Amino acid sequence: MxxxxxxxxxxxxxxxxxxxxxxxxxxxxxxxxxxxxxxxxxxxxxxxxxxxxxxxxxxxxIAPVRLAVDPAGLTVIHGFAGHRLLPWTTIEAITVDRRPRLGLTSEVLEIDTGESLHLFGRFELGTNPEEVAATLRAARRYP
Structure with a gap:
């Protein structure tokens, strides 16, 4: 982060x-x-x-920043290298999906707007998706 x-x-x-x-x-x-x-x-x-x-x-x-948060909402990567602002009012859920497979557990951050679903893994975020989800939830409560 x-x-x-x-x-x-x-x-x-x-x-x-x-x-x-x-x-x-x-x-x-x-x-x-x-x-x-x-x-x-x-x-x-x-x-x-x-x-x-x-x-x-x-x-x-070209577009190393995958996700950003500020008082206006979330900015996510869109398309090949573009970015898209998601206002807080459009975000329905911020969750982390955990799936065990072959002895390993993968975690994916899911941002659901109802119309679109944005998925981010550990290698896109550079950190644990659970930590990012906690930060996003805290930022959402206190914009």
Whole structure:
């Protein structure tokens, strides 16, 4: 969480995540070149997967802030790199969904406006979704 002022907070993608995605894209291209053995389809698939991963990393670099809160409401990421203000009056629920799977528990912050549902995981927020939900609920009570 990055505190901007006593009444404004924001959560962003950790700086190491886009770097890891870009490194993964380079690794995919290297593996594609190594194992293509003259097969253009294998190489094309590796390059395509690397391009998708690099595009995902570029999104993290262009719009690292995924969620912000201030007295007016919540600002969430919208589309590829845009942002959208959700006034407090439109927010119906702020919950954390926990799902156990393969011995691990994943947590997702859910912001429900009735018309749209905004989901944020740990890697988008840079912290535990439960802590973010508690901060959002407190900010909602005292705008």
């Amino acid at each position: 990055d505190e901007i002022s006593p009444t404004r907070w924001q959560w962003r993608v950790p700086a190491s995540l886009p770097a890891a995605k870009l490194a993964g894209a380079v690794l995919l291209i290297a593996l594609g070149l190594l194992f293509a053995d003259g097969d253009a389809v294998r190489l094309a698939l590796a390059v395509l997967a690397a391009a998708i991963l690099a595009g995902w990393a570029v999104r993290d670099l």
